[in-house]
Amino acid sequence: xxxxxxxxxxxxxxxxxxxxxxxxxxxxxxxxxxxxxxxxxxxxxxxxxxxxxxxxxxxxxxxxxxxxxxxxxxxxxxxxxxxxxxxxxxxxxxxxxxxxxxxxxxxxxxxxxxxxxxxxxxxxxxxxxxxxxxxxxxxxxxxxxxxxxxxxxxxxxxxxxxxxxxxxxxxxxxxxxxxxxxxxxxxxxxxxxxxxxxxxxxxxx
Numbered sequence: 001x002x003x004x005x006x007x008x009x010x011x012x013x014x015x016x017x018x019x020x021x022x023x024x025x026x027x028x029x030x031x032x033x034x035x036x037x038x039x040x041x042x043x044x045x046x047x048x049x050x051x052x053x054x055x056x057x058x059x060x061x062x063x064x065x066x067x068x069x070x071x072x073x074x075x076x077x078x079x080x081x082x083x084x085x086x087x088x089x090x091x092x093x094x095x096x097x098x099x100x101x102x103x104x105x106x107x108x109x110x111x112x113x114x115x116x117x118x119x120x121x122x123x124x125x126x127x128x129x130x131x132x133x134x135x136x137x138x139x140x141x142x143x144x145x146x147x148x149x150x151x152x153x154x155x156x157x158x159x160x161x162x163x164x165x166x167x168x169x170x171x172x173x174x175x176x177x178x179x180x181x182x183x184x185x186x187x188x189x190x191x192x193x194x195x196x197x198x199x200x201x202x203x204x205x
Contacts, residue, residue, distance in 0.1 A: 037188040093146055
């Protein structure tokens with residue numbers, strides 16, 4: 001009887017710990033989502049404006065500057081927020097977004113390297129990859145997974161809606177046109193800023 005009670009108590013404690021970790025992670029996610037959403041949305045508008053004005057896609061390199069700036073502000077933000085004990089949930093979320101960053105940064109770098117090599121070798125023709133569509137779907141998938149893991153419907157719903165709108169936008173605008181970069185404005189607002197505001201309000205309630 002004592003062993004059964006002990007096992008039930010342990011299971012209840014584990015369940016409560018996981019749920020508390022999920023709630024704390026959801027509460028702590030509000031500000032970072034607003035931060036990154038604002039950075040993504042603003043950067044996409046700046047790149048679109050400069051690209052349209054100059055006619056060169058070189059301004060896409062500003063994404064790397066945005067990542068560095070966002071990383072700095074996130075680090076400062078994490079120093080003052082409520083600490084969450086490392087759990088399988090936090091490790092999963094960390095790895096999901098870590099690999100998203102590795103894949104997108106690596107793919108961007110690879111494309112620029114290939115373009116430089118082809119230019120140096122005076123090779124004719126261009127290599128076309130719909131990177132905007134690829135990154136859009138990857139970002140939406142990572143957001144939906146994060147929302148599901150945290151059991152947070154605003155994040156999941158926002159990611160699904162943002163992905164649907166972004167894919168539709170990409171397919172409707174001319175391929176390779178500067179305006180296509182505004183896809184990330186949609187993602188920043190609907191997948192990050194709006195869910196982040198909802199989570200922030202819940203945290204203050």
